[in-house]
Amino acid sequence: MILMNFKPLKILLGLLAGTTAAFGQTAPEQMDLYLLIGQSNMAGRGMTDAASQPNSSKIWAINRHNEWKMAADPLHEDKPAVVGAGPGLTFAQEMLQKQPGRSIGLIPCAVGGSGIDDWQPGAKHEQTGIYAYDEMLARVKEAQKRGTIKGIIWHQGESDSSPEKKGAYAAKLADFFKRLRRDTHTDNVPVVVGTLGDFYVAKNPDAAVINQIIADYAKGNKLVYLASAAGLVHKGDDTHFDTRSARELGHRYAEAFLKKEE
Template sequence: MKLINLKNLKVLVGLLLGASTAIAQTAPEQMDLYLLIGQSNMAGRGTTDAASQPGSRKIWAINRQNEWKIAADPLHQDKPTVVGVGPGLTFAQEILKKHPERPIGLIPCAVGGSGIDDWLPGAKHEQTGIYAYDEMLARVKEAQKRGTIKGIIWHQGESDSSPQKKDAYAEKLADFFKRLRRDTHTENVPLVVGTLGNFYLAKNPDAAFINAVITDYAKKNKLVSLASAAGLTHKGDDTHFDTASARELGKRYAEALQRQAP
């Protein structure tokens, strides 16, 4: 019997392992897609833990390299040194409970620190260098090869909570969603907008105005509902939800969307 030398054996094992990994990371051909957009509290800044990597083959996420991976926190790549647990993964887990037969594909596109003006076509977010809107559209187009967008969740407004910016926020928010729906062909897709945390309002009174705009938008527009952040807590910085609160917010997003979706 001819023996395989050690070097060739290592090569063979490596090839087999690589092949099994590739198979393990092949997303389903058809998924229910959900777009996650906004700024840092959508991207997530909570501390990761054992629950951050559930390993469910029913929940996938597409990254900035347009690769589908089994979903785990952090979902976003906007600020790699600080990104952590956000509402997106728990949101998906809650949606899956209602439709366990339908795999989920998440499209994480939030950018920490982004104001509403950073979500204009061609706009570059200076903190990260990300062209938020343009990159989002490209990622959505790629994701739609494997499914249909069934919902959009949005959490943003902290960066516009100032005397100089707040008065224009309502018009800019409405224009943004009109453009988003047109460009992503989601005119009939449920949208959930989230309010800013009470702790942020205590820190910045102008945030109350932004919350009023967000709430009013949800009330006055079809296929739009509200996820309240009331009662949630921050991670010690008066700005970002802690891990437990980010997950609770994800549940609230799912509940709000399910009130609209069949």
């Protein structure tokens, strides 16, 4: 009689089952979708850490290959060598906390270094080669197969903080959102716009004009709300939020978004 040791087999089967479960998860059929757009401080440049991978089956993100993955930082793929923790993941976690019965799908489309002119149809962002607006529309269309856009969050303006560009920013921002709402069928969807960091204004005083334009746009337009970056700090480069501040900004985006329901 031959005695067989089944213990290694059981271990192998257990590992295979765990692997199958991990890879077998798919995004829910219906999610609340949130569009994340702007430049590097929306994409995120903070250091990633353990909190960057929450492994929540309730929060998903669509990548540039139109694949849904459980959301983790970095969410964006604009500059793979430097992208990191941004506000988007914390924003989603805050929204989930307030609406635990829902599943969230993030549509990350920020492009570091992009100016408002780079968010025009057909415009190519020279630093990255990304057609920011066109790629965003294509990704939104794919994402909408699994849900409805419930909100848009925007952080951009550093690249337009110059004497030559600041004067035209207000009109260009208004035109951008008018086009965006039309092209994504989001006329009745809340938008939250964020101000630039105090540290950036200190380095570049023209950024104060951009912040005022952003604040005025939120104040003067229906379904537009403001997330202030006041008091947040940079990661040592006078330009990008550190991890803690990026997450706090995400919290402020969610707070501004949820105020509409009060």
